[in-house]
Amino acid sequence: MATPTPEERVGEAFTESAVEAVQTAVMAARLVMAIADAARRHQQRKQKGKEDDLPTAEEAVTEVGKDVQRLLPSDVSTVLMGEADWPQLAQQLLALRKAGVDLDQVLPRVGEIGVNVRDQVAAKAEGAGTDEWVRAVRETLPAGPVREAILTSPAWPEMAATMARLEEKSVNVCEVLAAAHNEVLAVDQAVAKGLGAAAEPVMSRDAQLSYGPLTTGLDLPRDYDLSDREQTLTKLAIDPQENQRYTRWVREAMPGREREADLLVAACKWPLLAARMAHMESEGEPVREHLARLAQDTSWQDGPAAQLGMRLVVAASDALCRPASDGPGESRTMVNTSAARTTSPSVDPTKTARTAATAEAGTAPHRQTGPAPKSGQTR
CATH class of the missing domain: 1.10.132 (Topoisomerase I; Chain A, domain 4)
Incomplete structure (x- = not known):
């Protein structure tokens, strides 16, 4: 046979x-x-x-x-x-x-x-076959229209299956994706220009206001709108299964504090925390151990009740960003000076971004990614 x-x-x-x-x-x-x-x-x-x-x-x-x-x-x-x-x-x-x-x-x-x-x-079975390729695309390509177009395409399952077949033939899929990125970006910009649209998205107000400790080191687009959670999660390449997993981890990290956990997940800046967790996962960092600090250090409880959601976001960001070796009370939250200059009323954030950027379309300067690997494993 x-x-x-x-x-x-x-x-x-x-x-x-x-x-x-x-x-x-x-x-x-x-x-x-x-x-x-x-x-x-x-x-x-x-x-x-x-x-x-x-x-x-x-x-x-x-x-x-x-x-x-x-x-x-x-x-x-x-x-x-x-x-x-x-x-x-x-x-x-x-x-x-x-x-x-x-x-x-x-x-x-x-x-x-x-x-x-x-x-x-059916969705779970389909996701089981494409999750690894969602991660590969996210880790290989910078945030922007090309990555978003790939992951939101109706043909995505077929693309993921093709990537799997290429890998079976010992092809470095990430190298193919990286090589194709600039060509596809040129196509995207040409089509946008032909339709009279701006080829490069301007920095949205949400991107400006979130610039700093919450986003430093993350590969984020410049034009996300936190009022549209579903679209923002898509732009950040966080699929529904991942979002559900991160939500569950937060609730497990805060036993007996279901209300506070739900308040954190419902916060408008939750997608940025999810993006941080996704980045940490890709780096092999123990996300749940970091989240456990939310129950160990409950200083976020102190303050006006109306600002609890904001304090939880800051505390979660701090818990995720601090090294695992730090104790629960050793907060390292600090002012990001470049972010402070960027968001200063006297400075246009987009102008600062352009002067510091390495001319990668659609990606803020502090989120630039290095060149894709030329050899080695695809993931």
Whole structure:
């Protein structure tokens, strides 16, 4: 038997993940229907002292089969009706109808639950295959339109699969990405110019106000808008799974302080903290050990209640930036003098940025990245 090609293996993996997603959706649908049947039985025992007898399997399959096909998503209904215990499930559904339940109202809701579960499983399976390449793109390319275009493209899963196939053939994918960056950036700027748009984004007010200890050393775009969290996370190359993981780490680091943890995650500058955690992860730093300082040093509690969210952001940034060897009370928060000059009312931040920059489009000077490696591992 011939060994499957990389393309065939990718296709098989996609098929397997799709089947698993639908099967999980069916499990969820069966659970909801079992709960509904249990409620029916309980109510009948309570009101009448006994449960009604189930209709025959033949009658149930005949009466509700078409309804299931009509009211549930086709992939879910096909798997559900193909299982060995489908006649028993049909009996439960018909018993619900005879008890006064409108299946035209219930089954679509069951279908919605199943679809949500199916899509979550599918997204997780897809993310498992692309997460490493999201990280590779983020670590190889500077923040800007090229990186954002890659990670937000509908073709991203296909791009990630292509990168995996190239790596299997011993190609240095990061070197390819780095070599292509300037060419693709030129294309992006040419298209922007043709459409009458500015090729280089101006520094947004949020980027100006956040410039300093919170962002020093991070590879950030110049035009993020913290009022649009989803778009900002996309610009920072933080995918939903990563954001959920960082949120969970904060809550685990602050046991018994759920309100404060939620307040920190809800802060408008949370995406910048998430970007810091992502950067630390890429450097192999123990993010959760740093976050544990939030519970060890609770000086952020002192002050007006209205400013608690801001104090938590500063404390989290300080906890993440200090070396792991520092004790919980050894805060090293300090003024960033270049940032202070940049944000001074007498100086235009964009002018300062241009004089200090190395002419890398779309990236602030203190966020410049070094040249991509010319050899070695892709990640």
